[in-house]
Amino acid sequence: MSTNDTPRHDELVVTHAPEGVVDPGLPPHQPRLGDTDPKASKRSERIVAALFGLSVLGSIGVIVAYFAFPPGESVSSIQQSNMFLGLGLAFCFAGIGFGAVHWAKSIMNDHEKVEERHPQRSSDEDRAAAVEVLKEGAADSGIARRSALKGGLITALALLPLPVALPLIGNVGADWDVSKFRHTMWRRGTRLMTDPTYRPIRAADVTIGSVVHVIPEGLHHDELESDQSFMDEKAKAVVLLVRLDERDLKHTEGSYHGIVAFSKICTHVGCPVALYEQQTHHLLCPCHQSTFDVADGAKVVFGPAKRALPQLPITVDDEGYLIATDDFSEPIGPSFWERVK
Amino acid sequence: MKAIAARRHHRQAPVVLLVLALLVMGGVYAAFATTSADATVVTQSDDDVEAGRKLFAANCASCHGLNAEGRQNAPSLVGVGAASVYFQVSTGRMPMQADAPQAEAKPPQFGEEATRQLAAYVASLGAGPAIPTEDQVDPAKGDPASGMALFRTNCSMCHAASGAGGALTQGKYAPSVLNTDPAAIYTAMATGPQSMPVFNDMTLTPEEKRDIIAFIDAQKEGAPGGLDLGQIGPVGEGMWAFIVGMGLLIACAVWIGAKSS
Numbered sequence: 001m002s003t004n005d006t007p008r009h010d011e012l013v014v015t016h017a018p019e020g021v022v023d024p025g026l027p028p029h030q031p032r033l034g035d036t037d038p039k040a041s042k043r044s045e046r047i048v049a050a051l052f053g054l055s056v057l058g059s060i061g062v063i064v065a066y067f068a069f070p071p072g073e074s075v076s077s078i079q080q081s082n083m084f085l086g087l088g089l090a091f092c093f094a095g096i097g098f099g100a101v102h103w104a105k106s107i108m109n110d111h112e113k114v115e116e117r118h119p120q121r122s123s124d125e126d127r128a129a130a131v132e133v134l135k136e137g138a139a140d141s142g143i144a145r146r147s148a149l150k151g152g153l154i155t156a157l158a159l160l161p162l163p164v165a166l167p168l169i170g171n172v173g174a175d176w177d178v179s180k181f182r183h184t185m186w187r188r189g190t191r192l193m194t195d196p197t198y199r200p201i202r203a204a205d206v207t208i209g210s211v212v213h214v215i216p217e218g219l220h221h222d223e224l225e226s227d228q229s230f231m232d233e234k235a236k237a238v239v240l241l242v243r244l245d246e247r248d249l250k251h252t253e254g255s256y257h258g259i260v261a262f263s264k265i266c267t268h269v270g271c272p273v274a275l276y277e278q279q280t281h282h283l284l285c286p287c288h289q290s291t292f293d294v295a296d297g298a299k300v301v302f303g304p305a306k307r308a309l310p311q312l313p314i315t316v317d318d319e320g321y322l323i324a325t326d327d328f329s330e331p332i333g334p335s336f337w338e339r340v341k
Numbered sequence: 342m343k344a345i346a347a348r349r350h351h352r353q354a355p356v357v358l359l360v361l362a363l364l365v366m367g368g369v370y371a372a373f374a375t376t377s378a379d380a381t382v383v384t385q386s387d388d389d390v391e392a393g394r395k396l397f398a399a400n401c402a403s404c405h406g407l408n409a410e411g412r413q414n415a416p417s418l419v420g421v422g423a424a425s426v427y428f429q430v431s432t433g434r435m436p437m438q439a440d441a442p443q444a445e446a447k448p449p450q451f452g453e454e455a456t457r458q459l460a461a462y463v464a465s466l467g468a469g470p471a472i473p474t475e476d477q478v479d480p481a482k483g484d485p486a487s488g489m490a491l492f493r494t495n496c497s498m499c500h501a502a503s504g505a506g507g508a509l510t511q512g513k514y515a516p517s518v519l520n521t522d523p524a525a526i527y528t529a530m531a532t533g534p535q536s537m538p539v540f541n542d543m544t545l546t547p548e549e550k551r552d553i554i555a556f557i558d559a560q561k562e563g564a565p566g567g568l569d570l571g572q573i574g575p576v577g578e579g580m581w582a583f584i585v586g587m588g589l590l591i592a593c594a595v596w597i598g599a600k601s602s
Binding site: 030032033034074075076078079082083086101105106110194195196197201202205206207208209210211212213242272274275276277278279280282284286291302 | 490491494495498499507509510513515533535536537538539540541543544549562563564565566567596597600601602
């Protein structure tokens with residue numbers, strides 16, 4: 001360790017600099033105001049003390065706020081509690097932090113110091129000794145001639161990752177039954193029900209420009225064995241029902257007097273596609289802006305999705321309520337390896 | 342006055358002036374931005390229809406046609422109902438100011454009386470959704486919990502889970518519903534203005550619409566976390582984290598590294 005006024009540092013750097021460049025060295029040391037003026041030094045001391053005092057006040061403030069402003073039940077009381085606790089914490093941490101930095105900057109000695117880095121290369125004797133030790137060890141173990149031991153060690157090391165990797169891979173999904181991705185709850189004759197109010201939908205009640213969020217009949221907490229199966233089935237079966245002017249529809253297959261139903265699960269990565277623009281008949285996915293044209297079989301007109309949304313074929317039953325005539329014609333949602341038929 | 346004049350070259354005079362100017366601007370804006378819109382019950386009479394017809398001929402017919410039959414760029418208003426007129430006119434969307442991707446809300450161009458008369462005239466052209474009664478849009482009578490479930494399924498994909506609105510395509514957007522008057526929320530659901538689809542009384546019954554209004558009203562208390570940063574999701578929050586948060590960190594780093602004077 002040496003201070004900046006020793007010549008050794010300058011010499012060392014100059015020898016490494018390209019020719020013609022002179023290392024200017026460290027700038028001359030400038031005394032601070034506090035170094036020459038005792039009054040300024042006293043003032044810095046007072047500022048640091050005040051910052052620490054602020055931290056003390058903040059800590060006391062947090063304790064006071066904890067008792068004085070309990071979160072309570074209403075939004076405004078929670079806001080109040082959060083604000084006072086937060087302000088107190090801000091002062092108690094910032095006071096210590098700013099005080100410590102100001103102390104170090106304005107009161108502690110500010111002479112620049114240079115610490116030379118020692119060379120990383122070991123001495124030649126050390127290196128030779130290390131190689132000697134390794135050679136001795138290898139010869140002693142006899143790894144070159146004891147091939148059975150060598151094979152055993154390599155096998156043991158190769159198998160070592162398996163106890164960790166196998167459970168990890170095995171737990172991914174925990175369920176390799178992919179056939180359930182191919183089918184949903186929709187069957188021939190399943191009524192379309194409103195989500196979340198669970199009412200059947202009369203075709204005559206659906207006005208042009210309407211959008212109805214639809215779940216299949218039977219997808220109800222009372223009719224399923226568990227909440228888990230409710231969520232699993234709902235995730236596959238949700239449908240968006242739209243009524244267009246029949247003249248705007250390009251294909252009427254699977255529709256009923258301008259009413260069309262498409263899976264709400266995006267074919268890109270499975271977000272619920274439900275931003276419907278009534279005037280353009282475009283359906284947007286909120287995640288990656290895939291856009292589907294409802295008037296044209298929900299085919300992709302923009303965005304990363306590659307396939308049209310699967311259509312749910314519908315008609316009406318004897319009472320005029322909308323029913324499905326079949327399940328979706330293809331698996332809903334994003335692609336998976338086994339999707340190819 | 343003399344004291345002020347003497348200090349006009351003071352080092353902090355520009356700062357004081359700037360703060361004053363900002364305060365004045367803010368005050369003037371607040372005074373103009375406040376609009377009063379109350380849900381009103383419409384009682385139709387022949388006089389209203391006749392007065393509405395005259396208003397229509399003078400203000401709307403140039404685009405929608407003398408008999409509201411519609412033109413190339415303006416839809417027919419036969420059968421859209423009084424609710425549609427109420428929504429479009431009371432929120433200032435109609436008459437439209439400029440040919441833009443969508444008609445935006447602005448201070449209403451007609452008073453309550455004139456809006457009622459226009460609505461009565463359009464309603465007389467063909468049956469359509471009516472303007473709701475005050476009782477139908479009273480947030481105090483709705484159930485905000487049921488409204489939340491309905492809002493999440495039917496509204497949140499466009500208007501955001503917070504109700505703060507969001508972007509659509511080609512410059513169109515779903516506006517914030519947080520400061521919308523309850524009757525305008527109701528009539529928007531009933532008529533499906535512009536890009537918005539229709540939620541008629543089968544899809545969302547009048548009681549369910551009132552629940553949604555109650556849920557939106559319950560959002561006015563604000564977020565318990567404090568500053569909500571516009572509630573537009575990760576974009577706004579990320580901007581704060583990068584500009585304000587990282588800016589402060591950089592400022593601290595510069596301060597710690599700088600030499601003390």
